[in-house]
Amino acid sequence: MxxxxxxxxxxxxxxxxxxxxxxxxxxxxxxxxxxxxxxxxxxxxxxxxxxxxxxxxxxxxxxxxxxxxxxxxxxxxxxxxxxxxxxxxxxxxxxxxxxxxxxxxxxxxxxxxYDSGLRILVRANDDSVNDIEDLEDKKIGTKVGSTSYDFLDENLGDEADIVPYPGSSDMYMALLGGSVDAVFYDAPNVGYFAKTRGEGRVKVVGPLYEGQQYxxxxxxxxxxxxxxxxxxxxxxxxxxxxxxxxxxxxxxxxx
Missing domain, CATH: 3.40.190.10 (Periplasmic binding protein-like II)
Incomplete structure (x- = not known):
C-alpha cells in the first residue's frame, strides 16, 4: 500500500x-x-x-x-x-x-x-565539443541552483556564457532551438533526454564530470x-x- x-x-x-x-x-x-x-x-x-x-x-x-x-x-x-x-x-x-x-x-x-555525475549535451551535428574546455566562448544552458551551475562557474567563469534555466525542459528546448550551444547537467537526466525526446537531435559527449551522489x-x-x-x-x-x-x-x- x-x-x-x-x-x-x-x-x-x-x-x-x-x-x-x-x-x-x-x-x-x-x-x-x-x-x-x-x-x-x-x-x-x-x-x-x-x-x-x-x-x-x-x-x-x-x-x-x-x-x-x-x-x-x-x-x-x-x-x-x-x-x-x-x-x-x-x-x-x-x-x-x-x-x-x-x-x-x-x-x-x-x-x-544514487551515484551520478555531470555530462555535456550538444546538438547531433555539432562536432566542435568533446570536453569541458571546448565550451569556452560558448553559450551553455544549465539548471539554476544546481551543482552543474556551480561547476561551470568554477571551471569556466567569464570564459563562457552560462545561462541558468528554472527547469530542465527549458534548457533542452533552448538547445534544440539553437538558443544555447550546449547543456551541462546531471548525467542520468541528460542521458534520458538524449534517448527519448532528443533522440537523433542531440548527443552526449565527453567524460563524466564530478562523480556525485544523491x-x-x-x-x-x-x-x-x-x-x-x-x-x-x-x-x-x-x-x-x-x-x-x-x-x-x-x-x-x-x-
Whole structure:
C-alpha cells in the first residue's frame, strides 16, 4: 500500500508554510515531502493520472512504507527546495539532490542512494565539443541552483556564457532551438533526454564530470534520518532497490 497521500500540490515558491508545515504534523507520522517535477526520470508528472512518477517517487514510497511514515507530496522549482527544508516548511526532499558539504551545513542527508555525475549535451551535428574546455566562448544552458551551475562557474567563469534555466525542459528546448550551444547537467537526466525526446537531435559527449551522489534531504536534526537509512539499506539488501533501478534505468550490474 502506497504511503503517498496526495500528489502534485504544485508550487513555484517556498511559500509552503501558511500554517501547513509538515513538521507540525510529524507527531502523527504524516510528513511533507517536496520534489521537483521536471527532473525526469527521477520525478515527473504522469499526464494521464496527474500524479508524480519516477525513480525517486518509487524510492520514497518504499522508504516511507518501511520507515513507518505517511506523507503529503508537494512540488516546487529545484532552487527553492533546500531553503524550504532548511526553514522547516517541509520535512523531507527527494529530487536527485547532490550531497555537498555546503548543503550539509544547513540540512541533513540520508546515506547516498544514487551515484551520478555531470555530462555535456550538444546538438547531433555539432562536432566542435568533446570536453569541458571546448565550451569556452560558448553559450551553455544549465539548471539554476544546481551543482552543474556551480561547476561551470568554477571551471569556466567569464570564459563562457552560462545561462541558468528554472527547469530542465527549458534548457533542452533552448538547445534544440539553437538558443544555447550546449547543456551541462546531471548525467542520468541528460542521458534520458538524449534517448527519448532528443533522440537523433542531440548527443552526449565527453567524460563524466564530478562523480556525485544523491541523498534524501531532511530538516537539520530530523528523527527520520536513521529510519530512512535503515530502510534504504534493507532495500539494497533484499533486492528491492535493484528492481526499482531496473525499472527506470536498467540493471545496476551494467553500469
Amino acid at each position: 502506497k504511503r503517498q497521500l496526495k500528489t502534485a500540490w504544485l508550487s513555484a515558491s517556498i511559500a509552503l508554510g501558511l500554517g501547513l508545515s509538515g513538521v507540525a504534523s510529524a507527531n502523527n507520522h504524516v510528513l511533507t515531502v517536496v520534489t521537483d517535477p521536471s527532473f525526469v526520470p527521477f520525478e515527473m508528472m504522469d499526464q494521464e493520472t496527474g500524479e508524480m512518477v519516477g525513480f525517486d517517487m518509487d524510492i520514497i514510497n518504499e522508504v516511507a512504507e518501511r520507515a513507518g511514515f505517511e506523507y503529503n507530496l508537494r512540488t516546487m522549482d529545484f532552487n527553492g527546495i533546500i531553503p524550504a527544508v532548511q526553514t522547516g516548511n517541509v520535512d523531507i526532499a527527494i529530487a536527485g539532490i547532490t550531497i555537498t558539504d555546503q548543503r550539509a551545513e544547513i540540512v541533513d542527508f540520508s546515506d547516498p542512494y 541523498g534524501i534531504v531532511f530538516v537539520k536534526g530530523s528523527e527520520w534520518v536513521d529510519p530512512v537509512n535503515e530502510a534504504l539499506a534493507a532495500m539494497k539488501e533484499d533486492g528491492t532497490y535493484d528492481e526499482i533501478h531496473a525499472k527506470w534505468f536498467g540493471s545496476t550490474s551494467g553500469e
